[in-house]
Amino acid sequence: MASCTKVGLLGLGTVGTGLVELLTRNAHLIENKSGVSLEVSRALVRDLSKPRVLSKELITNDPEEILGDPDINIVVEVMGGIEPAKSYILRALENGKNVVTANKAVLAAHGLEIFEVAARHGRQIGFEASVCGGIPIIRAITGGLVGNRVEELVGILNGTTNYILTRMHEEGITFADALAEAQAKGLAEADPTFDVKGIDAAHKLLILAEILFQSRAELEDMVIEGIDTLESIDIEAAQEFGFRVKLLALATRNNGSIDLRVHPSLVPNDHPLASVSNEFNAVFMRGDATGELIFYGKGAGSMPTASAVLSDIVEISRNPESRLIWDPGKSVPFAPVEGDSRYYLRFPIFDRPGLIGRIATILGDHSISITHALADLVCDETNRGNVKIITHRGNASAVRQALKEIEASGVLSSPPVALRIFH
Ligand SMILES: NC(=O)c1ccc[n+]([C@@H]2O[C@H](COP(=O)([O-])OP(=O)(O)OC[C@H]3O[C@@H](n4cnc5c(N)ncnc54)[C@H](OP(=O)(O)O)[C@@H]3O)[C@@H](O)[C@H]2O)c1
Known part of the structure; x- marks a missing residue:
């Protein structure tokens, strides 16, 4: 017989509701495929008067009814925001529960602390839903x-x-x-x-x-x-x-x-x-x-995100002792690199003779060469237009310097636009 995992939900909004609906719809399928049977024991909300997918007696506005319930094995945080989500996650871990969260904001800001507490208490964090919703x-x-x-x-x-x-x-x-x-x-x-x-x-x-x-x-x-x-x-x-x-x-x-x-x-x-x-x-x-x-x-939506949350719940239920895979303790440095790139550049101009040549010359002075160019000029009293350019690969700081010089030369009607080209 399948073992029963009792789940407590912190939040019953878009993702929480999707999770309950998915669990209800596919309970047999999940049990057959994974050998895990799941039961939602309780859900935390702010507003007790809203209609919910769970019966009234399973809804609470007291987090202790979930975080302090010894029968709940997995706490699913789908309330969002930093606080009180972070405090509730930490309390759940300290109380010996595994945690699944869809909350990228709390992980990005406090992931290290959350994973340290999880490791100290021998618990797991599932976070598949925090990135790209339904894509595993x-x-x-x-x-x-x-x-x-x-x-x-x-x-x-x-x-x-x-x-x-x-x-x-x-x-x-x-x-x-x-x-x-x-x-x-x-x-x-x-x-x-x-x-x-x-x-x-x-x-x-x-x-x-x-x-x-x-x-x-x-x-x-x-x-x-x-x-x-x-x-x-x-x-x-x-x-x-x-x-x-x-x-x-x-x-x-x-x-x-x-x-x-x-x-x-x-x-x-x-x-x-x-x-x-x-x-x-x-x-x-x-x-x-x-x-x-x-x-x-x-990457989002009630059901795709619920699918990711559910996959974590099932995985943790099947392998409650498996090792943490997020160990940000090593020291590979992260640093922005001003690498070379091709660029799309747009120069809003007043139409004057020799102006396109001047732009090309300044770019050339900085070793930025042009592969394609288009110029649109409005021949009316405003005499404005745009020169649009695709460059060969060029160094980011050289492009920045060239744009500064072109802007300072007074030929532009407004600041230039630069966008990088991928590959
Ligand atoms: N929606 C998506 O497509 C999606 C996709 C990927 C990841 N996520 C992430 O999943 C998490 C949940 O998103 P969501 O769209 O489901 O949010 P949501 O629809 O706003 O639902 C939030 C739920 O949490 C409850 N809640 C919020 N603060 C609370 C508090 N202080 N005390 C008690 N209950 C509280 C709300 O209660 P009430 O119902 O009473 O207001 C509601 O039930 C977020 O971290 C989000 O970034 C969402």
């Missing part, structure tokens, strides 16, 4: 790919921004309109700052990088740029040159250290990441044994 990327890295030295990981880790960029590409709408559409569809929060400024993707990259490289990273170790300043004109130009703009999260080995960065990038149309659309996520990896791999799927 944590298990792939720690299981199927464990024998590989991963040279490079590139992800589209934030569904909200990928949806916004898809709409900007497909409909030619502005960032503000695409964001409003994402909010109306429930794909973006009322306060979208974490998503559009790249912080959510950075949290996820940090978790992936720590388990990939078994070392501790901080948000301060990363270059983080969002999509909130992108203009439709640059999305259109990217298309004209044969690229899609994506918010990429990149972890790359570079001369003994790891370069972590999140920023908008132009991805060539023939790269698999270019065709990842709408709210979908993808992770592209290069292992020394496997070569290139790509994982694709829904």
Whole structure:
């Protein structure tokens, strides 16, 4: 007969409700496949008056009814935020319970402390749902790919921004309109700052990088740029040159250290990441044994995220003594590297004779050579236009210096735009 794992939920919102529904729908399937039977003993919420998927007597607003219940084996934290989520996770571990969490924010900020407490108490933390929702990327890295030295990981880790960029590409709408559409569809929060400024993707990259490289990273170790300043004109130009703009999260080995960065990038149309659309996520990896791999799927949503939470619950129930796989105690350094890249550059100009030549000369002075160029000039009283350029690989600091000089030369009507090109 299957052993019964008793689960206590901290939170019964989007993910918690999905988990209860999935457990109800697939209880027999799970038991047949894994030999584990699961039972939700209690769920913590704030508002006791809301209708719930669980019967009233299983709902509480007192965390002690879960954290202090000796019969509960696994505490599932799906409430979100830093506090009180972090304190509840620590209390659960100290009380001898294993913990599953979908909360990337708490792991990115306090992962080290949480894992130290777990190790001290011989408990486990499952966090598959914290990155890429329904894509089992944590298990792939720690299981199927464990024998590989991963040279490079590139992800589209934030569904909200990928949806916004898809709409900007497909409909030619502005960032503000695409964001409003994402909010109306429930794909973006009322306060979208974490998503559009790249912080959510950075949290996820940090978790992936720590388990990939078994070392501790901080948000301060990363270059983080969002999509909130992108203009439709640059999305259109990217298309004209044969690229899609994506918010990429990149972890790359570079001369003994790891370069972590999140920023908008132009991805060539023939790269698999270019065709990842709408709210979908993808992770592209290069292992020394496997070569290139790509994982694709829904990175959020009630059911995909519940699927990831459930996989952790089942895994911990089957192997309650298995070893922790997150050991960020080693010291591989994380440091941004100003590597070479191809660039998309746009120069908003006043149309004057010789101006394009001057831009090209300053770029040339900094050893930045041009592969493609387009110029759009409006022949009206404003006499404004844009020069758009794709460069060969160039050094980041040389590009920065050249842009500074071009801006200082007084030929531009507003500051230039520079976006990196992926590969
Ligand atoms: N939604 C997704 O697609 C998704 C995807 C991946 C990861 N995640 C992560 O999963 C976690 C949960 O997300 P969610 O979308 O399910 O959130 P949600 O819909 O806002 O649900 C949060 C739940 O936690 C309860 N809660 C929050 N603060 C509480 C407190 N101080 N005391 C007691 N109960 C509290 C809420 O109670 P009430 O119901 O009474 O308000 C609600 O039931 C977050 O860390 C999120 O980042 C979510």
